[in-house]
Amino acid sequence: MNSVLFDKDLIARYEQSGPRYTSYPTAVHFHDGFNADHYVNMARRTNEDLIPSSLSLYFHLPFCSQVCFYCACNKIITRNRLHAATYLAILHREIALQGRLFDRDRVVDQLHWGGGTPTFINHSQMRELMAVTRDNFTLRKDDHGDYSIEIDPREVEEDTIAVLREIGFNRMSVGVQDFNPDVQKAVNRIQTMNQTSKVIHAARREGFHSINVDLIYGLPKQTVESFHDTLNLIIELNPDRIAVYNYAHLPQLFKTQRQINEKDLPDADERLDILQHAVDYLIQQGYVYIGMDHFAKPDDELSAAQQNGSLHRNFQGYSTHADCDIVGMGITAISRIGQCYAQNVRSLDEYEDNVNHGRIPILRGIKLDDDDRLRREVIIRLICNFHIEYSDIEETYGIDFEDYFYDELILLNKMEKDGLLSLNTESITVSPKGRLLIRNICMVFDKYLHSNQSSGTFSKVI
Ligand code: SF4
Numbered sequence: 001m002n003s004v005l006f007d008k009d010l011i012a013r014y015e016q017s018g019p020r021y022t023s024y025p026t027a028v029h030f031h032d033g034f035n036a037d038h039y040v041n042m043a044r045r046t047n048e049d050l051i052p053s054s055l056s057l058y059f060h061l062p063f064c065s066q067v068c069f070y071c072a073c074n075k076i077i078t079r080n081r082l083h084a085a086t087y088l089a090i091l092h093r094e095i096a097l098q099g100r101l102f103d104r105d106r107v108v109d110q111l112h113w114g115g116g117t118p119t120f121i122n123h124s125q126m127r128e129l130m131a132v133t134r135d136n137f138t139l140r141k142d143d144h145g146d147y148s149i150e151i152d153p154r155e156v157e158e159d160t161i162a163v164l165r166e167i168g169f170n171r172m173s174v175g176v177q178d179f180n181p182d183v184q185k186a187v188n189r190i191q192t193m194n195q196t197s198k199v200i201h202a203a204r205r206e207g208f209h210s211i212n213v214d215l216i217y218g219l220p221k222q223t224v225e226s227f228h229d230t231l232n233l234i235i236e237l238n239p240d241r242i243a244v245y246n247y248a249h250l251p252q253l254f255k256t257q258r259q260i261n262e263k264d265l266p267d268a269d270e271r272l273d274i275l276q277h278a279v280d281y282l283i284q285q286g287y288v289y290i291g292m293d294h295f296a297k298p299d300d301e302l303s304a305a306q307q308n309g310s311l312h313r314n315f316q317g318y319s320t321h322a323d324c325d326i327v328g329m330g331i332t333a334i335s336r337i338g339q340c341y342a343q344n345v346r347s348l349d350e351y352e353d354n355v356n357h358g359r360i361p362i363l364r365g366i367k368l369d370d371d372d373r374l375r376r377e378v379i380i381r382l383i384c385n386f387h388i389e390y391s392d393i394e395e396t397y398g399i400d401f402e403d404y405f406y407d408e409l410i411l412l413n414k415m416e417k418d419g420l421l422s423l424n425t426e427s428i429t430v431s432p433k434g435r436l437l438i439r440n441i442c443m444v445f446d447k448y449l450h451s452n453q454s455s456g457t458f459s460k461v462i
Pocket of ligand 1: 064152175
């Protein structure tokens with residue numbers, strides 16, 4: 001059975017802005033009352049858990065040699081490769097500081113280099129970064145972890161993919177966005193099919209387990225027909241996973257987006273047509289809709305995890321590793337340790353100053369209370385499984401679901417009438433029509449959403 005149904009009228013009616021729930025509470029609610037001491041205490045306490053969880057390491061490599069106008073990432077645009085050496089020296093020291101907080105029997109099940117452009121650094125810097133990581137954390141010796149990297153095919157040399165495989169990566173996410181020349185020009189990202197296919201073929205040759213391709217809909221100059229052509233080229237490349245993100249035009253928040261000519265953006269109606277076509281076409285081509293913006297082949301681990309209810313979601317999107325503590329390193333990186341979130345400082349100067357003084361460079365964070373933990377669990381279960389059994393939550397949190405979420409269930413009643421979900425006295429099940437609107441459903445459980453900090457900071461849900 002098809003897992004998702006596109007109902008354009010319904011989607012248009014529920015059009016609103018909202019979080020992507022890679023964390024709950026979302027980052028806008030992190031505050032500077034949470035500092036490095038809190039983080040260190042929390043990290044040490046996780047070693048004392050009955051069964052300490054394995055670790056997930058995230059490394060932020062912020063440099064890019066040119067800017068894509070749609071970009072909302074934390075990046076530093078420079079062509080001067082020497083900047084990377086200075087940054088990496090500090091990052092190595094942070095890795096040593098962080099490594100000391102976690103017992104060495106806690107294995108790293110997940111590892112991710114994100115950016116920026118991780119391959120901005122040269123091959124010997126890549127080898128050294130992984131070696132420093134191995135010196136300070138316990139990396140897996142088999143090939144069963146999820147060790148992934150974001151790849152910009154324009155920043156890859158002949159043997160880069162082989163080097164990445166040699167140092168332990170087994171998954172990659174390849175940035176494409178759109179192959180149409182007019183769209184590429186409008187967003188200042190010129191990337192040929194040849195550059196992209198070379199990377200993907202090299203990854204297959206080197207034995208990468210899973211290859212994801214990132215696309216964006218809603219970009220300037222995009223039409224249903226032009227995006228169809230991009231999808232066809234992607235299908236030819238045969239990736240295991242495809243993400244189709246919506247372009248969030250928020251020029252008031254992201255300066256680089258001011259270089260996009262608003263008149264070139266597809267209107268709301270065309271955006272929905274592009275999305276509808278993408279969803280229908282990818283399913284027709286044999287991909288399974290995982291949720292939010294993600295599709296995977298039926299034999300990919302994500303599809304299996306969704307089938308057996310073990311799918312999880314964190315800063316890197318969907319994951320099959322539910323219980324890892326996430327240690328984020330590098331500027332702006334976010335950690336999720338025990339019952340807290342913490343984010344590193346933003347500027348290179350602050351980063352260097354903190355690390356040189358032997359401090360974990362925390363800018364802000366939040367310690368979750370019982371209500372946060374409960375709501376996070378509900379939101380994650382809905383996003384990953386499109387279903388929640390009240391009894392599962394009641395047992396873990398000692399609540400009566402219908403009593404605790406009385407007001408929320410009233411709001412969900414209206415969504416039930418609109419066909420987004422079905423409710424009974426034991427569970428909530430999101431319908432195929434409601435799946436693309438899962439962010440709206442989760443927003444009902446978000447108690448922070450109506451605070452002042454939230455306004456104007458989120459993208460449209462579709
Ligand atoms: S989209 Fe990626 S490559 Fe482009 S500027 Fe942003 S981080 Fe750099």
